Amino acid sequence: MKQTKLVLLGVAIAAIALLGAALYLQFNKGMLPCPWCIIQRYIFAAIALICLIAAFLPQGAARAGAGLGFLTSLGGIGAGSWLLWVQANPNVSCGIDPLETSLNKVFLAELLPAVFKADGLCTTQYPPLLGLSVAQWSTVWFAIFAIVLGWTAFKRRR
Structure with a gap:
């Protein structure tokens, strides 16, 4: 298997593991996802x-996929970065994010609410x-991921 394909598989496995970690934090540590957390999950x-x-x-x-x-x-x-900015400036949030309502109506949020339903506030600091x-x-x-995939996509062939 070529290096490009190994890198792609490695990134895919890491991204899936990060989704698993997010679900672990949600269900076992009570860290409810906010709308921007859900966007990051997507x-x-x-x-x-x-x-x-x-x-x-x-x-x-x-390589095009990379x-x-x-x-x-x-x-x-x-x-x-936007979520970090909102968390650093909690006074810009009105408490209820209008994005939450629209995100919770997306097909995947209705199909898999445990994974893609936003229940938390962006300003909550865990x-x-x-x-x-x-x-x-x-x-x-x-x-x-951007560094690894950018390098994989744009490196010169030997």
């Missing part, structure tokens, strides 16, 4: 799906995990 799921599909495509298409995963990761960095908040960890992982 982005992690999209990265996993893109990378899984791309890993089984021919080399050129796999490029799409790279762009999706950049979107994740944006979503994570205890840090290994020194970082969940939002910070998400943003770090999106950055890692």
Whole structure:
């Protein structure tokens, strides 16, 4: 198996593991996801799906899939950064996020409410995990995925 496909599988497995970690924190630690947390879950799921599909495509298409995963990761960095900004500036939040209502009406939220239903507030501060908040960890992982997938998509062939 070529290096590109191994990288894609590795990123997909990591993204799925991060979704599992989010569900563990939700169900076992009582950390309810806010609307921006749910958006990040969708982005992690999209990265996993893109990378899984791309890993089984021919080399050129796999690199294109890595490029799409790279762009999706950049979107994740944006979503994570916005959530970090909201948490750093809680006075901008009115308490009830109008995004929550529309997100909870998305097909996947109705099909899998345990995974994709937003129940928490974006300004809720949970205890840090290994020194970082969940939002910070998400943003770090999106950055890692962007670097790895960008390198995979845009590296020169030898």
